[in-house]
Amino acid sequence: MTTTMAHTTTDTIHKMVFDRWNASIKRCNELLHAISDETLNREIAPGKNRGIYLLGHLIAVHDEMLQLLDMGDKLYPELHEPFIKFPDKATKEIPSAADLRKCWARQCEVLEKKFSALQPAEWFEKHTAVSADDFAKEQHRNKLNIIVTRTTHLQYHLGQLVLLK
DSSP states (O other): OOHHHHHHHHHHHHHHHHHHHHHHHHHHHHHHHHSOHHHHTSBSSTTSOBHHHHHHHHHHHHHHHHHHTTSOSOSOGGGHIIIIISOTTSSSOOOOHHHHHHHHHHHHHHHHHHHHTSOGGGGGSBOTTSOHHHHHHOTTSBHHHHHHHHHHHHHHHHHHHGGGO
């Protein structure tokens, strides 16, 4: 493969993945604008997670991407315990829906800025959860793959959140 073709393929794959990521973030933002804080506090279905828990969970998971992608420290490390370590309602004190909305908006801005700072080829480098030896054997364990898996994760929870509408 020529350098020009590799560059074009890299750019194309990068664009495909980030088009889907950005569309998923946009869809989530639209949904969050369409539902009230009161609605976010409801369960998706009887005995299931509340919308507020899913929003906090998405923030906490996206926060971990900063470290996985070697882009800095988490913005909201305090959200790990109530939204990743424990299931919904296991922790009495969680931020309000309004506060979580602010965290989500800020996090989206920070991620967009940090993501746009990388060149397409840099997304094919290893992420921090894989060793250099393992990456040499499994080059698909790269930064771009983190975006693929997190996009799938976001879409899964969006499918749940839409049930609140």
